[in-house]
Amino acid sequence: MELFDTHFHYSAELPPQEYRDLVPAPEVRFLLAVGGDLEGSRNARKFAETIEDSWFAAGVHPHSAGTCPLDLAAFAEFTEHPKFAAVGELGLDFYYDNSERSKQFKILELFLEQALEWQRPAIIHLRDKDDVFTAYDEGWRILREFADSGGGGAVHCFGGSPKWAEKFLEIGFYLGVTGIVTFPRAHNIRETLSVIPVERLLLETDAPYLAPVPFRGKTNHPGYLLQIAEKVAAEKGIKVEMLAEITTANAFKMLNLERPQ
Secondary structure: OEEEEOOOOOOOOOOOHHHHHHOOOOEEEEEEEEEHHHHHHHHHHHHHHHHOOOEEEOOOOOOHHOOOOOOOOHHHHHHOOEEEEEEEEEEOOOOOOOOOOHHHHHHHHHHHHHHHHHHHOOOEEEEOOOOOOOHHHHHHHHHHHHHHHHOOOOOOOOOOOOHHHHHHOOOOEEEEEEEHHHHOOHHHHHHHHHHHHHHHOOOOOOOOOOOOOOOOOOOOHHHHHHHHHHHHHHHHHOOHHHHHHHHHHHHHHHHHOOOOO
């Protein structure tokens, strides 16, 4: 069984191999290290350069959008790297509103233009306050235009309703599921999971955040992806080995990568 963690963050506090070995999990073979600003994107690149069967994404998280210059020239340093697989993490965060919304919109739109030019998928973050779906509404509008122009990617850590899941699926996006699916009170995530075809599903840890049960409260790590896979497989009523094969194939398809032998 080979799992693909399609979204984790590497802080470079430990050397890449030492970090990789923190939680031994032979089932978790493939990794996508995701940046949230320029420094984080460089850290993600460092991890991918060191660790076999790993790739990286470069972008600016909405929390950092307020301090990101509108000239994205600095990110051109990633474009020719053979392990540069996606643009992200990008998006809209109206839960914390750490950056002015106008700047969040602008940075998202600029990076999506670059994703089309660089021919890379986008890794998208959308978060609203409880029972409000403004970020999903605005994000869907922007991503629909992106998809109409030939773009694609994934909405990571999907927390929208079943209706919103169907809308993002309609425009060709994959949806990522994290350790939240294991939380006892996360009935909404499991309800939404029921409408996501397994062929459009991605597994992710979002480490160091959102550690799954039974590790909730601890620092998350890609090695905990197996617990997420087991819960998702149970919810879908399929064997975890089958889920692993399908979601790993989904990841390579979404990222436009060839699967190593």
